[in-house]
Amino acid sequence: MEAVATPNIPFIDLATQQDALREELDRRISAVLAHGQYIMGPEVAEMELALTAKVGGAHCISVASGTDALLISLMALSIGPGDEVILPAFTFAATAEVVLLAGATPVLVDVEPDTCNVDVASIEEAITDRTRAIMPVSLYGQPADMDEINALAERHGIVVIEDAAQSFGAEYKGRKSGSLSKLGCNSFFPSKPLGCYGDGGAIFTDDAELAQVCREIRVHGQSARYVHTRVGLAGRMDTLQCAIILAKLQRFDWEIARRLDVGGRYNRLFDEVGIRRVQQRPDRTSAFAQYTVFVEDRAEVQSALKARGIPTAVHYPVPLNEQPSYREKSRFGRLPQSERASKTVLSLPMHPDLHPAVQDRIVEAVMKSTKLQS
């Protein structure tokens, strides 16, 4: 395939976003440098309040990362050795990692072939009397079947923790991702739909008691200064990162609307040319953390796109049941959809500032380079 000389296209475009927000970013950063409260400064509570208003839950506990949000949630529920936590095999490793860090056993279940989100029937089959929690992942930015999952959990007396690391800003039946279950965990990793300039995350819950426990765990288990009521960790999100999120909230509603436009346009274009893509259910939206298609000849498509200056990524090339560190320590049965998805998914450039002409170029390049349709 001939390489067409085009300017390189960014996979995500944080530079344009930064230009648009430079004044507010500078103002926010300068304010933190002036007051000097780098840990638990005033921007932490200000951001938590702003995010609570956005997500709609009663409590927001900011934490050091999405991984810590998940781990602290498990710790707050006293989930540990002898307990099982059900999660999809097709996710980022952090979802399973935290279960093992808590001392519990990850139980890996399969995903739906069209959305790549966890399959509710597979969750039901995996429930035992050791199951303490279900962790559905809102993969690529789209919530899973949360009503069905919550109902299933309620019948069995277990807790649901939404891994909403990729889905800040998404909606499910009019409710916001993060507020769809007992606990919702977000990540503010720079490339996420709402990202800071380092690591950050947040836990959302309506449960005041659990919120208080999470707050204590994030500061070494302290209920008051040097009163260590429980075992915790250094799980705080630092003040500068909270200030960055506050600046980014200025543009966030516009960005989410743009993500929906860009994702919807990709959908129409790929449907027209008959290339299979991740589906979105009509009763929910995706924050389009990733825009993902399915191609059988992925390696060829990736290298053809690279030659045209179009970056791609694979989320995720190996399901957790095949990962060396999880294979032995997890429980799982057959996972055909997770295995198939890991071989065919391909994520394309996706961000709020993606221009339609660039999108056209990307779709055309995928169409021209794939010989086999999934």
Ligand SMILES: Cc1ncc(COP(=O)(O)O)c(C=O)c1O
């Ligand atoms: C599904 C999922 N869970 C958890 C995480 C962990 O978030 P963080 O990188 O903020 O620790 C990520 C981040 O990549 C993720 O995509």
